[in-house]
Amino acid sequence: MEKNSEDFIYHKLKNAIIKGYIKQGTKLVETALAKQMEVSRTPIRGAIRRLTYEGFAIYEANKGACVIKPTLEEIQETFFVRQQLEKTAARLATENISPEQISKLETYCSEEIRTFEDRDLDEYYRINDAIHLLIAHASGNKVMARYIEELLNRTKIYLILYDPFQTMRFNPSIDEHQNLLDALKARDPAAAEKSMDIHLESAYKGMDIQVLPEDYISL
Amino acid sequence: MEKNSEDFIYHKLKNAIIKGYIKQGTKLVETALAKQMEVSRTPIRGAIRRLTYEGFAIYEANKGACVIKPTLEEIQETFFVRQQLEKTAARLATENISPEQISKLETYCSEEIRTFEDRDLDEYYRINDAIHLLIAHASGNKVMARYIEELLNRTKIYLILYDPFQTMRFNPSIDEHQNLLDALKARDPAAAEKSMDIHLESAYKGMDIQVLPEDYISL
DNA sequence: AATTCATAAATTGTATACAATAATGTTTAA
DNA sequence: TTAAACATTATTGTATACAATTTATGAATT
Numbered sequence: 001m002e003k004n005s006e007d008f009i010y011h012k013l014k015n016a017i018i019k020g021y022i023k024q025g026t027k028l029v030e031t032a033l034a035k036q037m038e039v040s041r042t043p044i045r046g047a048i049r050r051l052t053y054e055g056f057a058i059y060e061a062n063k064g065a066c067v068i069k070p071t072l073e074e075i076q077e078t079f080f081v082r083q084q085l086e087k088t089a090a091r092l093a094t095e096n097i098s099p100e101q102i103s104k105l106e107t108y109c110s111e112e113i114r115t116f117e118d119r120d121l122d123e124y125y126r127i128n129d130a131i132h133l134l135i136a137h138a139s140g141n142k143v144m145a146r147y148i149e150e151l152l153n154r155t156k157i158y159l160i161l162y163d164p165f166q167t168m169r170f171n172p173s174i175d176e177h178q179n180l181l182d183a184l185k186a187r188d189p190a191a192a193e194k195s196m197d198i199h200l201e202s203a204y205k206g207m208d209i210q211v212l213p214e215d216y217i218s219l
Numbered sequence: 220m221e222k223n224s225e226d227f228i229y230h231k232l233k234n235a236i237i238k239g240y241i242k243q244g245t246k247l248v249e250t251a252l253a254k255q256m257e258v259s260r261t262p263i264r265g266a267i268r269r270l271t272y273e274g275f276a277i278y279e280a281n282k283g284a285c286v287i288k289p290t291l292e293e294i295q296e297t298f299f300v301r302q303q304l305e306k307t308a309a310r311l312a313t314e315n316i317s318p319e320q321i322s323k324l325e326t327y328c329s330e331e332i333r334t335f336e337d338r339d340l341d342e343y344y345r346i347n348d349a350i351h352l353l354i355a356h357a358s359g360n361k362v363m364a365r366y367i368e369e370l371l372n373r374t375k376i377y378l379i380l381y382d383p384f385q386t387m388r389f390n391p392s393i394d395e396h397q398n399l400l401d402a403l404k405a406r407d408p409a410a411a412e413k414s415m416d417i418h419l420e421s422a423y424k425g426m427d428i429q430v431l432p433e434d435y436i437s438l
Numbered sequence: 439a440a441t442t443c444a445t446a447a448a449t450t451g452t453a454t455a456c457a458a459t460a461a462t463g464t465t466t467a468a
Numbered sequence: 469t470t471a472a473a474c475a476t477t478a479t480t481g482t483a484t485a486c487a488a489t490t491t492a493t494g495a496a497t498t
Contacts, residue, residue, distance in 0.1 A: 003280045004458095004481065031449070040483040045450090046268070053272045061222045062450060062489055077362035084307050084363075085300070143296035144303075147366070223451065223488095250479070259453040264480090281459055281480060 006043035009033075010050050017056050017067055018160055024069040028057060055154045068157070075158045076204075082151040083200045085144060086132065090180065090196035091189045093138035101138050102185060105131065109177050116174065125156070131177055135184075135196075176202065225262035228252075229269050236275050236286055237376055243288040247276060274373050287376070294377045295423075301370040302419040304363060305351065309399065309415035310408045312357035320357050321404060324350065328396050335393065344375070350396055354403075354415075392418055 002008040013033075016022045028048055030041045037044070048065045051057045057065040070078075108131050115124040129152060136148040176199040183191035221227040232252075235241045247267055249260045256263070267284045270276045276284040289297075327350050334343040348371060355367040395418040402410035 006481080007280075029449070041450090042482050042484090046481095049265070049268065050272075053269075061226075063491095064450065074362060077360045080360060081304070081363045081366060084303060088303050141296045141299060143293060144300045147300060225451080248479070260480090261452050261454090265451095282461095283480065 004043070005039055006046040006050075009037055009039065009043050010047035012037070013047055013051060014054075014056060017051070018157055020160065022067055024067055024161060026067045028065040028067065030064070054150065056157060070158055070161065075155075075162070078151060078154055078158070079200065079204045082148065082155055083197060083204075085148050085151065086136070086200060087193045087196050089136045089139035089141070089144060089148060090184070090192040092140060093135050094184055094187045094189045094192045096140035097135075097138040097184055101134060102181075105134060105181050105184070108134070109174070109181060112177065113174055129156070135180070138184075223262070224258055225265040225269075228256055228258065228262050229266035231256070232266055232270060233273075233275060236270070241286055243286055245286045247284045247286065249283070273369065275376060289377055294374075297370060297373050297377070298419065298423045301367065301374055302416060302423075304367050304370065305355070305419060306412045306415050308355045308358035308360070308363055308367060309403070309411040311359060312354050313403055313406045313408045313411045315359035316354075316357040316403055320353060321400075324353060324400050324403070327353070328393070328400060331396065332393055347392065348375075354399070357403075392422060395421065 002011065013022075013028075022028075030044050030048070033044045034041045048057060049059075052059045052065055055068065057067055059065045108127050112124065112127045112131070115127060132152055133145070133149060136145040139145065176195065180192065180195040180199060183195050221230065232241075232247075241247075249263050249267070252263045253260045267276060268278075271278045271284055274287065276286055278284045327346050331343065331346045331350070334346060351371055352364070352368060355364040358364065395414065399411060399414040399418060402414050
């Protein structure tokens with residue numbers, strides 16, 4: 001449910017970037033988007049600004065915004081930061097996670113298996129995100145959860161930008177999620193931290209990172 | 220050097236919030252600020268939006284923005300996240316810090332002593348920030364450095380909101396910075412991480428956190 | 439043919455007008 | 469007197485007009 005025009009535009013643009021409908025590095029020209037979306041420049045500017053803050057675009061004063069073109073270095077660095085915070089969250093979660101949250105995690109894990117068998121990629125990613133966010137919140141640290149959410153979103157762009165065919169060929173993280181769940185149930189901080197670390201390592205390694213040709217168009 | 224009107228307003232408002240000229244919870248009314256600052260609502264809206272993203276204000280759709288009123292819990296949580304990232308940065312910096320950066324750190328440390336003796340609080344904070352940012356960058360991870368910078372800014376608001384008389388009565392972190400510098404020079408990851416951890420712990424503890432009366436005005 | 443410069447076009451930044459929503463105050467009914 | 473309904477005001481959201489800046493174009497120069 002969109003609050004207003006700007007919010008609507010924001011979601012539309014974000015989706016277009018994530019799905020690859022707008023190519024990396026493309027300039028986001030306000031007037032063109034305004035005409036296309038049949039609104040004025042005002043909500044377009046707001047949406048672009050928001051995308052900029054969230055790392056989907058870069059902005060240069062008096063020049064405008066472009067869709068990000070993440071470098072391999074930037075991707076590695078972002079994954080590393082995410083890994084640091086999620087490891088800590090997993091450790092803290094062993095102390096704070098509630099029985100309700102644990103049972104919710106269990107349902108997520110079984111849903112995840114189903115979505116993988118059905119090759120329902122969108123749904124698979126959605127559940128994967130839900131698992132990570134649940135653990136982030138179970139840490140009890142709301143500020144950290146917010147940062148993890150932001151980092152999760154950014155790494156999601158990378159995943160899709162650099163795995164454009166989304167083959168779902170990788171060995172999914174189902175076993176790893178199960179290990180994590182076991183560690184949380186056992187309330188074993190070291191094991192939880194380790195599981196999360198390994199999991200994010202393999203998520204990163206599973207990405208088929210390669211610099212795409214300049215004129216590559218995913219759709 | 221401000222890029223444009225919005226940027227100017229942003230810095231002005233941020234300073235007013237950090238210095239406590241604008242009280243916690245105060246509504247930021249666009250028209251009023253526009254009249255006061257002698258510009259239109261457009262750059263005001265942009266500046267407010269930016270402050271919102273950076274956590275200096277909260278926003279409610281169709282209702283507008285208010286200056287944050289951080290709770291004790293939120294302050295603790297933010298310090299904790301900062302501590303996690305800065306510990307890691309210090310550890311990584313032992314591998315990547317350059318001789319130039321080390322010598323710069325040394326000059327910062329001596330300047331810091333001078334500013335403390337002169338009771339020049341603004342300058343003292345500026346150098347303290349510079350030290351932390353330098354180490355963040357010396358980690359070699361630019362993404363992490365950006366997050367640390369953001370967290371540094373946020374904890375700075377807390378410092379001033381909750382230590383409004385800015386008496387500089389605390390035992391300054393000069394010794395702790397020296398320890399950190401020594402660990403970096405020795406390229407000892409464990410020692411660097413530990414020094415940073417201790418340092419941020421004492422910075423947090425040094426804050427005289429107390430919920431101020433509702434109608435408190437610092438200036 | 440390449441470079442420089444001036445001009446024109448395109449694009450972003452700001453101001454202002456109007457629309458939509460929220461907050462406030464006033465009247466009316468029970 | 470209180471509460472609901474309405475009208476009024478204030479404030480935010482959007483559209484549009486204009487200003488400032490950047491980019492594109494093309495002629496003049498070497």
